Amino acid sequence: MPELPEVESLRRSLLPFIQEAKIVSVEVLLPKLVSSKGTTRKADLPKVTIFQKSLVNQQIIDIQRRAKNLILILENGSLVLIHLKMTGQLVFKPKLEEVSAKLVSGGHPIELSQSTLPNKHTYVIFELDRGTLFYNDIRQFGYLLFYPDFKALEADKHFENLGLEPLEKDFTIENFTSRLKKASGNLKKVFLEQTVVVGLGNIYSDEVCFAAKIKPTHLVKDLKPGEISALYEAILDILPKAIKLGGSSIANYLLADGSRGNYAREHKVYNRGGQPCLVCGTILTKTTITGRTTAYCEHCQK
DNA sequence: CTTCTTGTTACTGA
DNA sequence: ATCAGTAACAAGAA
Numbered sequence: 001m002p003e004l005p006e007v008e009s010l011r012r013s014l015l016p017f018i019q020e021a022k023i024v025s026v027e028v029l030l031p032k033l034v035s036s037k038g039t040t041r042k043a044d045l046p047k048v049t050i051f052q053k054s055l056v057n058q059q060i061i062d063i064q065r066r067a068k069n070l071i072l073i074l075e076n077g078s079l080v081l082i083h084l085k086m087t088g089q090l091v092f093k094p095k096l097e098e099v100s101a102k103l104v105s106g107g108h109p110i111e112l113s114q115s116t117l118p119n120k121h122t123y124v125i126f127e128l129d130r131g132t133l134f135y136n137d138i139r140q141f142g143y144l145l146f147y148p149d150f151k152a153l154e155a156d157k158h159f160e161n162l163g164l165e166p167l168e169k170d171f172t173i174e175n176f177t178s179r180l181k182k183a184s185g186n187l188k189k190v191f192l193e194q195t196v197v198v199g200l201g202n203i204y205s206d207e208v209c210f211a212a213k214i215k216p217t218h219l220v221k222d223l224k225p226g227e228i229s230a231l232y233e234a235i236l237d238i239l240p241k242a243i244k245l246g247g248s249s250i251a252n253y254l255l256a257d258g259s260r261g262n263y264a265r266e267h268k269v270y271n272r273g274g275q276p277c278l279v280c281g282t283i284l285t286k287t288t289i290t291g292r293t294t295a296y297c298e299h300c301q302k
Numbered sequence: 303c304t305t306c307t308t309g310t311t312a313c314t315g316a
Numbered sequence: 317a318t319c320a321g322t323a324a325c326a327a328g329a330a
Binding site: 085086087121138139140141184185189290291 | 319320321322323325326327328
Binding site for chain 1: 306307308309310
């Protein structure tokens with residue numbers, strides 16, 4: 001369940017592996033996961049071929065993140081948007097000579113999960129000059145979209161209704177407050193919508209509400225300035241901490257070297273419904289909000 | 303076997 | 317129109 005901390009941790013762990021690497025070939029084992037948006041019409045070419053031709057021989061310049069999307073920037077200014085949805089993974093396996101060089105210089109030994117790649121859930125394979133990047137996705141909900149430039153990406157209304165980036169400068173208490181005023185319904189629903197602030201999913205919505213001592217069922221129209229401020233501070237506190245620990249590895253999430261994130265051990269309420277609150281011992285309430293499992297403490301959160 | 307899981311979109315009904 | 321709620325997507329774990 002990659003949310004902002006997981007996607008950002010993946011971005012940071014992936015960057016040193018693939019920055020300035022050249023794409024030698026691209027293998028697509030599940031065509032429905034890829035497409036080429038905004039490219040000129042080549043009716044005779046199937047989308048997989050367009051996707052491959054667009055990427056091969058390009059150098060990867062940078063990786064950016066917008067909300068839970070990763071964006072690979074290629075040398076000619078074209079882009080690949082990657083969304084992991086629930087079970088997507090990007091794992092890099094260096095070439096053997098690079099691995100031995102790393103081991104000699106005292107680097108980490110490669111993880112088992114890397115050495116067994118590709119596996120039965122590997123659907124896209126990027127052969128780079130210095131190693132191989134695998135896109136795995138057990139439930140096949142993720143996607144990799146090619147765009148010739150940022151203009152095409154923005155025209156695709158992919159980011160149309162996205163809210164503030166919580167790690168950027170414009171995430172101020174004023175902007176957060178004014179966006180909250182335009183939203184309706186309860187807090188959890190609003191967080192999941194991504195329209196006020198992006199990047200919170202099921203895990204961090206519950207964790208932020210607990211840290212701010214406000215129930216996820218609380219209607220946003222009833223939030224007092226002090227409560228908005230507590231939510232704001234909780235977001236600014238929790239997301240960087242989670243990134244520092246490499247995100248939360250629930251189920252399938254992995255970092256680029258195949259290792260797991262360690263923030264799951266810090267979870268206070270997520271997936272703990274029915275268990276005692278770690279602060280006061282009250283049994284945590286388990287409920288469903290907009291179809292998503294939600295946990296909170298009746299005593300600590302108001 | 304059934305139920306539950308999640309990010310996002312599409313759909314449904316008010 | 318707008319908005320809220322939910323089915324759908326798919327595969328695996330319990």
